[in-house]
Amino acid sequence: MRPFATFEERLSDWTTNAMKSVFGLEDAEVNLGVAPTNNEKFGDYQCNAAMTLTKLLKKAPRQIAQEFVDAAELPEFVEKIEIAGPGFINFHLSNAALAEYIQSLENDPSLGTARVGEGKTVVIDYSGPNVAKPMHIGHIRSTVIGNAIDRLYRFLGYDVIADNHLGDWGTQFGLMMIGYREFRDEEALKTAPVEELERVYVASYNKSKDDVSWRESAKAELVKLQQGDPENRALWEQFIELSIKEFDVIYDRLGVKFDLYRGESFYNDRLPKIIERLEAKGLAKESEGALIVDLEEYGMPICIVRKSDGGYNYATTDLATVEARVEEFAPERVIYVTDERQQLHFKQFFKTSELLGLNANLVHVWFGLMRLPEATFSTREGNVIKLAALLDEAEARALEMVESSSPDMPEEQQKDLAKAIGIGAIKYTDLSQNPQSLVTFTWEKALNMEGNSAPYLQYAYARISSVHDKYRAQYPDTDLNECSLNIEHEIERRLAIKLSRFPAAVRAAAENYRPNIMADYLYDLAQIYSSFYQNVPFLKAPEGERESRIRLCRSTAATLKQGLELLGIETRERI
RNA sequence: GCUCUGGUAGCUCAGCUGGAUAGAGCAACGGACUUCUAAUCCGUAGGUCACAGGUUCGAAUCCUGUCCAGAGCGCCA
Known part of the structure; x- marks a missing residue:
């Protein structure tokens, strides 16, 4: 409590x-x-x-x-x-009140944070990669930021439904189908299935550019898929299965878990009904052969809900998705985490949803696109960095550091540690800055392990653990809970004040959808702790003072661990 | 052309729902490992918060305009 x-x-x-x-x-x-x-x-x-x-x-x-x-x-x-x-x-x-507060936190798993979300459901829609395309570094922000928001809301007591809205439907599947039949390499399909599917798609796309009959057959295959042709349907399902399997490897490495994997296709059956609802409300009208919602009076361009060829698009699917989520989960809010390019789309579809009376509190959390120093990267330019490669590199660099600083550690433990540090560094880089600022990707920045970085926080945590263990070994019979926690030294006071502000940091980070508020808080906390550690003795302090400081260390460790967990960053007792 | 963002130290970024002397990291310079883990700590130096107006007791923060950069703006998602 x-x-x-x-x-x-x-x-x-x-x-x-x-x-x-x-x-x-x-x-x-x-x-x-x-x-x-x-x-x-x-x-x-x-x-x-x-x-x-x-x-x-x-x-x-x-x-x-x-x-x-x-x-x-x-x-x-x-x-x-x-x-x-x-x-x-x-x-x-007063120092006494501060000390009393810190002590009271020791028995509180929420570290003083009110469970304001109790009894409320929130749907968080994030990551959402496209089927049949490998994830690249552009996908990391939605995944990592979305997951941190997910964790923050759960911590506040919300019932969170993390939904991975996969891009599993669309015109690209026509090209995929015929490309697969023509260009696939069985061997490659076994070793790196999704990469092969992408290669197949690119080959098919290139061929379509100056081959009319290829384009025609792609269209025909797409129609067959949409009409439920068993063979195409099976192939499509296979694409999805292969993709999810590979995405899960990445998610597992990143410590990300979804409650649902509902792709766009999940809502297909609802699309005609959404159009009917729009028409019944008098919101939709014909224009140049397409069906549109005119949003001019709200200062926005028109929004297409049915294409002139009769197909549906993004806006329609999103409306259907809201409808379904409201019916099934009655969420207090739905949070979408995507890049900045979709701002207008979300504004349009939020407004349309409101006009339609879907009665949902929709929030778009957007973040700046990731760029390379030279240019925006894109599949066509061929300058993408695969997410898996980024994670590999991070773990490899972390392993080098671990090997040189802890040569005596067993190899298994070194690897485990390198994983926690490498992945932590990557995540922290994204989580420690304002999501809305432009981000230029550099290896140096992504894998930063000094100063304001995850390893700095993990290091602080490991040092506390070490101190605590040494204390236990030297004074096995002392019950710390029987010893008083006193705040006397100025640095102790600073630490205690910071610890007492953890709940405010959690609330601010969650309410503003800004994990960097949490990251900032933790960095400040770790800095104060490091200074504390470096400047006053713990184990060599006189009895009483010693126990008091160890207790303060223990609270700091608990806060660091919990805070990092909210960012999806793992801690280890030894570094 | 219109809309949305951003512009803060040499570099990368915090701070922006108005508060007191604008903060970190990196890089630079000087110190601290016989002592609880130096992935650390202590210190020095570094700023016209793009620019110009306005609002107010008070503006990096809010408003207007200008410049620069990024993104979006009818059948992609």
Whole structure:
């Protein structure tokens, strides 16, 4: 159970109520709560209400602050209150309250985080690679960011349904079918099936460019597939099976698990009905032979829901998917994680969904496209880097480091460690920056293992584990839970304050769909810990102080481990 | 042309729902391994937060315009 509300929550409640009663503000729509200070010398939390209330109360900010301080009775966890600058009200928490809070977290698996999602379902749609194409480095962001959001929401108590909306339907399958029959290499199909399928597709596509009859037969095969021709259907199913099998290898390496693999094709049967609903609502109309939804009055271009050849497209499938998800899961929200190019599409389809009355809270989380330093990469340019190759390289580089720094470690353990470090480094690179910024891929950056990187965090964790184990070996009979946790040294205080802010980091990361908030938090925490580690003794400290510090270390380890887990990054006790 | 993003230290990036002196990492320079794991720590140096206006007690953060870069804009997904 969560033992306490966080200090920020308690203090905000307190200042809000106290402000209201001191100044008789009942329904004032101003923020009267507190925020963390950005500099320790200003205390731990600050309230800026005195400045914002100047107009309303027609008094000088410092006067407001002074009146407030004079009238209010401090909560017991606040040691000191000060007025500073133009009218900031700064709060210093008492060390005793801080110590008590940290101790209470030791029995709380959620580390003080409120389970705000309890009883709510959220569908997260991410990764979504295309069948018959190998995953390349462009797929890593949706997968890794989507998975972190998935983990964050689960941690908040939401019932998460992670759905991998595979691109398993579309015009490319006509070319695939005939290409497969003509160009396939059985040997290659056995060793690297999806790569071979892609090669087949590219060959078929190239041939279609100046071969009319090839194009015609591709179209005919597609129609056969769509009409349920058993032979084409079986082939198509085989493509999907092979692809999923290979994707799963990657997902397994990345520690990503989906609850559902429902490709676009899953919703095929619903498409005609969606069109009917659109027509019944008077939303769809004919234009140049196609059926469209006119979104001009919402400032958007038209949205095609049925092509002039009678086929359906992306928007239609997405509407049907929402309809199905609402019926089956009644989600509180549906989160889509894709790259930036699809922003307009999602805006259009969200609006159409709303007009249609599908009654779903839809969120598009988009991230910047990954580029190479020279150019955008693309299959046609032939400059793609396969995801599997990236992961291999990461593990290989990590293994080199492990071998040189821990030559005595058994080989199996070295490999296991290299996997955790290599994959962690890759993930962290993506998760530690704002998803919406442009990303230029460089090996150096992707595999960074120093400074602000996953290995830095993993290293901090391993050092704590090591200290803790040494403590246990030296003092096997001491029950740490019987020893008091005291906060005395300044660095201990900084660490404790940081630990107490874990729940805020989780909430902010989840609510803003920004795992980098969590990554930032963990990096800060690890930095404070590293400084702590380097500057004060633990095992050599006098009794009492020693036990207290070990307990603080233990809490730090628990927080680091949990936080990294929320990012999908593994920890090891030894590095 | 229209729409959406971004522009912060030499490089890569945080910070952006307005708060006090703009932060990290890398690179550079100087220090710390007989001591709990140096993948670390301590320090020095590095900035017109693209530019110009505006809003306000207060702007890197909000608004407008300009410049630069990326993406999207009817039958791909």
